Amino acid sequence: MDPAGPLLAQAVPLHQAGRLGEAEALYRQALAVRPGHPDALHLLGMAACQTGRFAEAVDLIGQAVAGNRSVPDYHANLAFALHAVGRHPEAEAACRRALRLRPGFPEAANTLGNALSARRLWSEAERAYREALRGRPGYVEAHGNLGTVLQALGRAAEAEPHLRTALAANPALAEARLALGRALADLGRPEDAVEELRAARRVRPGHGPTLAALAVVVERLGDVGGAEGLQRRALALFPDDAELWNLHGQTLHRQDRTAAAAQAYARAVRLFPTMAEALTNLGTVRRESGDPAAAAVLHRQALDCRRDYAAAHANLGLALQDLGDPAGAEAAFGLALRHDPGERLAALNRALLRLKAGRLAEGWADYAGRPTAGRPALPEWQGEDLTGRHLLIRREQGLGDELMFASxxxxxxxxxxxxxxxxxxxxxxxxxxAFPAATVRRPSDDPRDADLYALAGSLPRHLRSALDTFPPSAGWIVADPERTAARRRAMGDGGLVVGIAWTSWRTDRSRRGAYTALDAWAPLFAVPGVRFVSLQYDGRYDAIAEAEGRFGVAIRHDPADDLANDLETAAALTAACDLVVSVASAPGELAAALGVPVWRVCWADWTQLGTAVRPWYPTLRPYTPPPGGTLADALARAARDLRALAGSAR
Structure with a gap:
């Protein structure tokens, strides 16, 4: 007869009734009567769990497991306590032992999911939570946990019903409400997201991740200052929360505050060295700061933590591209797409890589997967016969690309x-x-007056599959003849007329290196017999005045011209020029579309399609820097050629 049995029989009902102190006393008496009794140790450990004494629980339930390794509940509850004290790999191992002893054990599968989630192994955690729900379809916590993981995986639409199921049964599940708020934000419903996140804050007013998530949504609603304030409040409460530092870095990064973002990401990595998101975010900042080698190291560290992390593969591809390893970059983009076929930025970057190499068929196929918005509710043209059918061509990108694809x-x-x-x-x-046989209009919200549609950037897939499909004609847009003649008369005689454009108002971190300061144009301004005309659509009158004074050159410009919004005037002014010298910006694209000779000062890019020219524009000549050179070197070469051209014109 077990001498501890009667004591345990008295203790268990007290335990179940919540009278933990009395139950614990009886469990200890049982252990005094029979030291090492596995059930007594296990139950005493569970009482310790219920009163928040998790380290003590690990010790007690661990002794129970040592005394009897065949009880699945022992292993499952040991895993629960190990997870609570942050010993997640050991918790995982204990869960797997419980599941081997009792396949489909819902509580063990749920705790396994928690241990995996704590290590950000989202896909494995998803499988564990689904196993828990197969064992118990109405398991509220598992629904909430699965929804939280699906949201973390970027599958917000799948997450929402699981989260709502959990919250309907238990509205106090703050983590589920936090995940629902994040999911609603991901689904483009920021007002609903704010409502859920504020409800989550009422449950836990000082919860850092909830403050951070609310900050993300507030930022999406346009209140950047409010978002940053919420993040700083959260960080003041939880200065050692790596997730908060990573989110704060993202906010700073979106504001182009690169140095501050790098510090926030680095702080996250110090606090959580295996946090893949912070590692790849820090790598992205390093690349944007001109250190692709350091970026590649960080992206690889992120992938060591999560081999299936598509964004890290894509970011590694960009770094390898900068390092002059196109084959490695293409492989990295391919891995990103293998792990996440919806990783559209990887598809876009692989497309640009292939197009830059002149691999048009592969490149255009990838380009079809680029991120786009505003697709109408019509079938998309796939290259089939269009006879007798009404095709809608829809713009999707910036003005320069729109002009290029209009070819x-x-x-x-x-x-x-x-x-x-x-x-x-x-x-x-x-x-x-230019296209009198077509109907031309500004964009409509949801056009339904056509049979099918094509995005402008998708037309080359069907119409420019090889270099010999590009028409040799110069220009497909015509400026108003009377306006052009008037502009030419106003310029008078006296030398070559050269239009110039040196920068753009889109000087974000991805484009900054494509533009110049007007000071860099000094070699061109030194060429005699040239009359310069500003085609800069954003004015830049102070820069023009400074250059005129510094270099003793006249740069014709009229502040009454609205070159940004009145493209008829911009086209007439451009068509009146003998030559346009431009960086990679819209004025140069407009000039080339008009058939005006254009010297494009630029880095070699995908639009050259593996050639030394730009097949879209027969009158355009790229001036690219030599290996290891800069745009200033390209401008110096353009100046030498301009001197020769001006001399021959004289």
Whole structure:
């Protein structure tokens, strides 16, 4: 007869009734009667768990397991206590032992998911939570945990029903409400997200991750200052929370505060060295700061933590591309897409890499997977016969790209019975003149007056599959002849007229290296017999005045011209020039589309399609820096050629 049995029989009902102190006393008496009794140790450990004494619980339940390794509950509850004290790999091992002893054990599977989630092994955690729900379909905590993991995996639509199921049964599940708020934000419902996150804050007013998530949504609603304030409050409460530092870094990064973002990401990595998101975010900042080698190291560290992390593979590809390893970059983009076929930035960057190498068929196929918005509720044209069908061509990108892709419009019009072109409102008169057989209009919200549609950037996949499919004609846009003649008369005689554009108002971190300061144009300003005209659509009158004074050159400009919004005027002014010298910006694209000779001072890019020219524009000549050179070197070469051209004109 077990001498501890009667004592345990008295203790268990007290334990179940919540009278833990009395139950614990009886468990200890049982252990005095029979030292090492596994059930007594296990139950005493569970009482310790219920009163928050998790380290003590680990010791007690661990002794129970040592006394009897065949009881699955012992292993499952030991895992619960180990997880609570942060010993997640040991918790995982204990859960797996419990599941071997009792396959489908819901509590063990749920705790396994928690241990995996704590290590950010989201995909494995998802499998564990689904196993828990197979064992018990109504398991509220597992629904909430699964929803939280699905949200972390970026599958917000799948997460929402699980989270709502959990909250309907237990509205106090703050983690589930936090995850629901994040999921709603990911689904583009920021107002609903704010409501849920504020409800989560009422449950836990000082919870740092909830403050941080609310900050993310507030930022999406346009209140950047409010978002940063919420993050700083959260960090004041939880200065050692790596997730908060990572989120704060993302906010700073979006504001282009690169140095501060790097410090926040680095702080997150110090606090959580295996946090893959912070590692790859820090790598991205290092690359943008001009250190792709350091970036590649950080992205690889992130992948050591999470081999299936698609964003880290994509970011590694960008770093390898900067390091001159296109094959490695392409492989990295491919791994990103293998782990997440929806990783559209990887598809876009692999497309640009392949197009830059002249691999048009592969490149355009990838380009179809680029991030886009505003697809209408119509079938998309896949290159089939268009005879008798109404095709809608829809703009999707910036003005420069829109002008470049418009070189395909005449071919599309020739294949279709009717084409409607939706374009930037500023281009409507120019495109109406260029494509009189088409209907030209500004973008509509949800057009349904066509049979099918094509995004402007998708047309080359069907119309420019090889270099010999690019038409040799110079220019497809025509400026207003009377306005052009008037501009030319106003310039008078006296030398070569050269339009210039040296920068852009889009000087974010991804484009900054494509532009110059006007000071760098000194070699061109020194060429005699040249009259310069500013085609800079954002004015830059102070820079012009400074350059005129410094270099003793006249740069014709008229503040009454609105070159940003009045493209008819911009086109006439451009067409009146003998030559345009431009960085990679819209004025140069407009000039080339008009058939004006253009010298494009730029880095070699994908739009050259593996050639030394730009097949889209027969009148455009790229001036790219030599290996290891800068745009200033390209400008110096353009100045030498301009001197020769001006001399021959004289």
């Amino acid at each position: 395909c419009y005449a071919d599309a019009i020739g294949r279709s019975g009717h084409v409607t072109i939706e374009c930037d409102r500023r281009l409507v008169p120019l495109f109406a003149r």
